Amino acid sequence: MLPRRIPWLTFAAPRNFHALVQALAPWLVRGAVVLAIAGLYTGFFVAPPDYQQGNSYRILFIHVPTAWMGMFLYLLMAMYAVIHLVWRIKMADVMARCLAPTGALMTFVALWTGALWGAPTWGTFWVWDARLTSTLVLLFLYLGYMALRSAVDDREKGGRAASLLALVGVVNVPIIYFSVEWWHTLHQGMSVTLTSAPSMAPSMFTALLLMTGACWLYCAAVTLRRAQVDVLEREADTQWVRDVVQRREVNGVSRPGAAVADESAAVREEGRS
Amino acid sequence: MRRQDVLTVVAFFVIVTTLFPLAVGPEPETLRALAPGGVWVAAALASLISLDRLFADDWRDGTLEQLALTRQSLPVVAVGKIAAHWLSLGLPLVLLSPLLGYSLGLRGFELVVLVWSLALGTPVLSLLGATGAALTLGVRAGGALMALLVLPLYVPVLIIGSGAVSEAMHQAGPYAHLSLLGAMLAIALPLAPLAVAGALRISLD
Amino acid sequence: MWDGVGDFIAMGGHGPYVWGSYGVFAALLIAEVLLLGRQRRRTRAMLVRRCRRQVAAQSHWGPES
Incomplete structure (x- = not known):
């Protein structure tokens, strides 16, 4: 049994995790929506046009957050992979699995927006810029992780193999980044580097922060929801899942609040015992 | 490992390198500019296809299971397998590379650097590729999947390796690149066998 | 800051790039x-089906029948 003294390990138990997500996810979504509205408003109606790039720089408000999230989610995924491999905690594997699609999506959007930003700024959709290249490699790392996982029929085995791959990948990420960076500086003549204005206007920075917050909350909400579905599927034959299903059957779909309140009470109870 | 395997991989290496002039055209200047990248890409692909079945035969006939059950530690077994593989399949590529480099227009010192970069770089490729091979043991469409897993990891080696030759072509010292390749080898040598052993254990479970 | 909706859409000539970025991002998120959501509904339906089957089985062979 897991030691109860470490508080966050409580949520390594599928039942508590389910209840936690049930209580947390709606708030994450609401937070993401509020921050996104505030960020888009600031980004489009408060922040002035850039003195060099005009209005195309407004892509920055999604480009930078998605690029950050792409990298951050990979690190997070690798962290869960290590936890899974070392302590054999199944929830860590579920989290790693559920982070991958969102991470790949964020990385893809970072590439896409980078290309569309590059077109008016550099005059071309794609340059073999160091950041673009290493982001592309990162996307391949995500795709490899997901492909390996889905190629192995045995879920347990596939999970461990994929965790090991994530670990190998995360060791390589800095090496890839530095080698690409170095390769790029050697071929400096080939491309234009993006020189941003020395200091960002405060409103731009505010918009960037708000959008980053929105992205973060969105990723958290989607990942946790996905993990929740995954947990329900894996634990379909256990009593607690039956309880959850029955409670919802009784309460009806029209009163989701009741179920949430119910389950957060269960979490508190769990914390006390 | 049979002699035929060695010949196949060497032939593959030569053919891929031959494709570059056929696709790009015979202009010596263009070919010279492409030479470092061409030889290195061919070497990386040859390493990839040769590693594909590194553990597959031993896994299928149960030898691997026997090895895992003996006292011999699995990382040591992995080092042995990778070393044997590199000596029989990696080394021929290294020895053959000056010929191919010459045919693409590299001369003198550049060829020496090419050989050195491959001698330092292909073991790293083998170590990384062995990890991929161990992870994809007994997996559907293992070959294509392995390419997807391993090629992104090859990127740094490819950049630094062909970079060394490019530096030599531009009358700059290739030593920084070569030392970086050496550093990568020094990192991969102790770490990759551990990863390989872990992956083998997972697929043996 | 903007001279009406048209100016906002045009983004100073960079409209296709800006809206192409935001549009694809939004489409992918949606x-x-x-x-x-579909996956969630499917899983829930599967669980409900299982649960009902179990209840039915219990009432069939359980001690109270």
Whole structure:
């Protein structure tokens, strides 16, 4: 049994995790929506046009957050992979699995927006810029992780193999980044580097922060929801899942609040015992 | 490992390198500019296809299971397998590379650097590729999947390796690149066998 | 700051790039959320079906029958 003294390990138990997500996810979504509205408003109606790039720089408000999230989610995924491999905690594997699609999506959007930003700024959709290249490699790392996982029929085995791959990948990420960076500086003549204005206007920075917050909350909400579905599927034959299903059957779909309140009470109870 | 395997991989290496002039055209200047990248890409692909079945035969006939059950530690077994593989399949590529480099227009010192970069770089490729091979043991469409897993990891080696030759072509010292390749080898040598052993254990479970 | 809706859409000539970025981002997020929602409904339906089957089986062979 897991030691109860470490508080966050409580949520390594599928039942508590389910209840936690049930209580947390709606708030994450609401937070993401509020921050996104505030960020888009600031980004489009408060922040002035850039003195060099005009209005195309407004892509920055999604480009930078998605690029950050792409990298951050990979690190997070690798962290869960290590936890899974070392302590054999199944929830860590579920989290790693559920982070991958969102991470790949964020990385893809970072590439896409980078290309569309590059077109008016550099005059071309794609340059073999160091950041673009290493982001592309990162996307391949995500795709490899997901492909390996889905190629192995045995879920347990596939999970461990994929965790090991994530670990190998995360060791390589800095090496890839530095080698690409170095390769790029050697071929400096080939491309234009993006020189941003020395200091960002405060409103731009505010918009960037708000959008980053929105992205973060969105990723958290989607990942946790996905993990929740995954947990329900894996634990379909256990009593607690039956309880959850029955409670919802009784309460009806029209009163989701009741179920949430119910389950957060269960979490508190769990914390006390 | 049979002699035929060695010949196949060497032939593959030569053919891929031959494709570059056929696709790009015979202009010596263009070919010279492409030479470092061409030889290195061919070497990386040859390493990839040769590693594909590194553990597959031993896994299928149960030898691997026997090895895992003996006292011999699995990382040591992995080092042995990778070393044997590199000596029989990696080394021929290294020895053959000056010929191919010459045919693409590299001369003198550049060829020496090419050989050195491959001698330092292909073991790293083998170590990384062995990890991929161990992870994809007994997996559907293992070959294509392995390419997807391993090629992104090859990127740094490819950049630094062909970079060394490019530096030599531009009358700059290739030593920084070569030392970086050496550093990568020094990192991969102790770490990759551990990863390989872990992956083998997972697929043996 | 903007001279009406047209100016806002045009983004100083960079409209296609800006809206191409935001549009694809939004479309992908919506697609992800919809896919996840579908998966969630499917899982829930599967669980409900299982639960009902179990209840039916229990009432059939259980001690109270």
